[in-house]
Amino acid sequence: MWIPVTVRVEDHVIVPDLDYGNIENPDQFLEDYTSSVANTPMDMSKPLWEFHLLNIKRSNAESVVLARIHHSIGDGMSLMSLLVACSRKTSDPDALVSATTTASTKPVDYMALTWWLIAGFWFMIRVTFTTLIEFSKLMLTICFVRDTKTPLMGNPEDGIKSWKVIHRVISFDDVKLVKNAMNVKVNDVLLGMTQADGHTKAQKKQILDKIRVRGAVAINLRPATNIEELADMMAKGSKCRWGNFIGTIIFPIWIKSENDPLEYVRRAKATMDRKKISLEAFIFYGIIKFTLKFFGGKALNLHFISYVNKIIINLAVDTTTIPDPHQLCDDMVESLKMIKYAAMERKSRKMEV
Structure with a gap:
């Protein structure tokens, strides 16, 4: 059931204390970290969402944000819309990220x-x-x-x-x-x-x-x-x-x-x-x-x-x-x-x- 709670941001935004200088393989480290999070049950005593911020440079990213959100919070489409709304363009920090282009509707030929x-x-x-x-x-x-x-x-x-x-x-x-x-x-x-x-x-x-x-x-x-x-x-x-x-x-x-x-x-x-x-x-x-x-x-x-x-x-x-x-x-x-x-x-x- 849904009940009102007090949200403590530090309980949900997690910045692990990592020794980045000694991480030899960032891709392998992220893989192990993600698997560890996936195998750890969520704490049911607090709202079921958390963000892990890792300032680690990988082969195809400058840093990583790992989001773990329980399905009771929302479905995949609405959560993706929320994440896109929380993001900004690197070229223009004040501008929202462009949403996916909607398919154009073709006019109906009523003669046929x-x-x-x-x-x-x-x-x-x-x-x-x-x-x-x-x-x-x-x-x-x-x-x-x-x-x-x-x-x-x-x-x-x-x-x-x-x-x-x-x-x-x-x-x-x-x-x-x-x-x-x-x-x-x-x-x-x-x-x-x-x-x-x-x-x-x-x-x-x-x-x-x-x-x-x-x-x-x-x-x-x-x-x-x-x-x-x-x-x-x-x-x-x-x-x-x-x-x-x-x-x-x-x-x-x-x-x-x-x-x-x-x-x-x-x-x-x-x-x-x-x-x-x-x-x-x-x-x-x-x-x-x-x-x-x-x-x-x-x-x-x-x-x-x-x-x-x-x-x-x-x-x-x-x-x-x-x-x-x-x-x-x-x-x-x-x-x-x-x-x-x-x-x-x-x-x-x-x-x-």
Whole structure:
């Protein structure tokens, strides 16, 4: 329940006393510090938010602010809006950071209203048919069909014992190169990169062909996908939705050995195009607690965050199940290289023709 309390800033803004001069590897230090914070329970006797200020220079940042905020304080979108509202531009300290650009609305051609109705009716038939198929697959997954037992699968009864949080930075330009060459979306490339195994050998092909691995992909169910201005969200009569509104789809991960690395991206796009038409994410939103009861805890959480010309891969793993998460990052980076070179080769062949 919400109760009024007195907030002591020093209890929430933490500036650790560190010997910065003796930190040989700042990136590794931050990784260990973040993992330590992730494994420390929050103090429930005070408001559940804290900021850790680390004046440590890393390979891609001059200093670090680590925010840990309990989900009862707010959902991800509103918290991101709050953090953006608290930030200022380095070029103009008094100016707010520019918010994400909103998508432009295309005018409706009312002269073609009849065709719109026909297309809408056909779309409803596709949605109904695809939803029935995907929902049937979902229920089979929950009740009967289990993933193949692999080292990546933890024991749900053991729970999460020790979190390890790491990240890796890749070039957004590399991802966009593949996106443009294959006429797909950025998320299709990232899912394809996740599925591809950068060091798969030919002798493993028969083993991989028999393995069933599936992941849960979060889907934003909000009408607007951009980060809203905090002032707009708080305005009276605002249509910006507060609270969590995230669905989940079951995504079959294609880990079979392919001679053409681009095949992983093609399969990711085909799967996501089918999932987007269905209402699986909305249905799963309503029964997610029931589903998680069967699936148990997750051994691996994977997030992609785009920022300017970079994409940050964030991994949160249970180290008792995945002792070397850096190898997973290395494999994904290698997979992106393979896919990128294959896309460049395909593009050059088209230009020659």
